[in-house]
Amino acid sequence: MNVSQRRGPLILLISSILLGLFIAIYPLPAVVAMFRPELICMLVLYWVMNSPEHLGLSFAWCVGLLQDMVEFGVWGAHALALTLLAYICLASYQRIRSYSVWHQSIWVFVLVGMHQVIVSWVHNIAGYQHEAQELIFPTIISALCWPLLIYLLHRVRLRYRIS
Amino acid sequence: MTTRVALLSIAALVTVYAYLNTNWFDFLKNASTDLSAPLYWVSDLPARAxxxxDNRTLPRSKLLQENEALRTELLxxxxxxxxxxxLAAENIRLRQLLNSAELLEDRVIIAELIGIAPDPSIHKVIVNKGSSDGVYVGQAMVDASGLMGQVVQVGHGTSQVLLITDTSHALPVQINRNGVRLIAEGIGDLYQLAIRHVSNTADIKEGDLLVSSGLGQRFPVGYPVAEVVEVHFDPGRAFxxxxxxxxxDMNKSRHVLLVFDQPPSEISE
Incomplete structure (x- = not known):
């Protein structure tokens, strides 16, 4: 019982990140792909805000590098963006956690927007150019999906009694 | 916490620099291809299913028809x-007369695309052949109608291919009609390549076929690369x-060919 209590969150954490990576690379037609939510970024925000005592900057950095490797991007782009986001989350999680879900969505909009700008800045160094709508649409969709993500993760945690 | 975020940010920026300008990560790159292969393999399952x-439910009459069409095409x-x-024999004789090296016939293996980079500005694909099939970094990939790209990372059973339309890619080409040498550069558009530094007096016109010239020692000679669709001479500009x-077909081809124009053993040295 004790072991499963400690393992539960870890399994949920790893499987959520794997699912996030899978959704990040799932082949979609270009028109639809523009609306793909930045699930990895949202998951990092969620986990850092939910267990700031265990997960922090190094966690965000590693997940970011993993995403860069899997997406064939420039290594370090997502690592940089997610580290800075995790820093903001660690500094303000007490405040953000007390907000209502839709209020949190506005925060997510700002944070994911920052993430997009940092990633596109690093990609620009490598010569890749992004259109403005490629940055803004995923940000809007991510903010709109935030309540859904919170709800689903909450349900999974209740169902499998993961505190 | 502030020092840690500064350190990790600097580490990320050093990673970016090293990834773009050095070869420190070469040993990790191939491992990362293996790491991402299972994800792409799973994401490809619905398409393969x-x-x-489709293959299982094709009616017999359609199969017969298709078979007939393929036979005709083969003929x-x-x-x-x-x-x-x-013609090849004649070509070799003529080349011997000119004392130039014989062109070697290229050996190919058939590969299948199992994934594409999710970012629309990064033109990379992953194919289901890797170092266990003898694939090596720098190998050219072609489809039925022309050159597509070159292998940049090789995993055990998969490899990553950079397409010629990626913004970080350029290749030496020549006009098939008159042999003028040019550089075709990717501009991040799957349907367009920019030809750099064409002098205003160059003999180039719409409809010209550009073939790989082999001058970069990377691509085999003579594969069709692109067709000129727009030429604009502006006297006010240098080029x-x-x-x-x-x-x-950069975004349609699923079955592609990897060309061995040199034996793999020479490359690995």
Missing amino acids: GEWA VHKRKVQQMAS ASVIAQPMA
Whole structure:
């Protein structure tokens, strides 16, 4: 019982990140792909805000590098963006956690927007150019999906009694 | 916490720099291809299941029809190859007269696309052949109608291919009609290549076929690369602006060929 209590969150954490990576690379037609939510970024925000005592900057950095490797991007782009986001989350999680879900969505909009700008800045160094709508649409969709993500993760945690 | 975020940010920026400008990560790159392969393999499953179902439910009459069409096509190609044999022999004789090296016939393996980079500005794909099939970094990838790209990372059973339309890619080409040498550069558009530094007096016009020239020692000679679709001579500028359309179906081809133009053993040294 004790072991499963400690393992539960870890399994949920790893499987959520794997699912996030899978959704990040799932082949979609270009028109639809523009609306793909930045699930990895949202998951990092969620986990850092939910267990700031265990997960922090190094966690965000590693997940970011993993995403860069899997997406064939420039290594370090997502690592940089997610580290800075995790820093903001660690500094303000007490405040953000007390907000209502839709209020949190506005925060997510700002944070994911920052993430997009940092990633596109690093990609620009490598010569890749992004259109403005490629940055803004995923940000809007991510903010709109935030309540859904919170709800689903909450349900999974209740169902499998993961505190 | 502030020092840690500064350290990790600097580490990320150093990673970016090292990834773009050094070869420190070469040993990790191949491992990362293996790491991402299972994800792409799973994401490709629905497409493959659809293909399998299509094959299973095809009616007999349609199969017969398709078979007939393929036989006819094969006959046409065989006739062309008959001529090829004598032409190739003649070519070799003429080259011997000129004391130049014989062109080697290229060996190929068939590969299948199992994934594409999710970012629309990064033109990379992953194919289901890797170092266990003898694939090496720098190998050229072609489809039925033209050159597509080159292998940049090789995993055990998969490899990553950079397409010629990626913004970080450029390749030496020549005009098939008159042999003028040019550089075709990717501009991040799957349907366009920019031809750099074409002088205003160069003999180039719309409809010209550009073939790989082999000058970069990377791509084999003579594969069709692109067709010139737009030439704009502006006397006010030093160079003409030329746009070409890739011959290969960059975003449609699923079955591709990897070309061995040198034995793999020479490359690995």
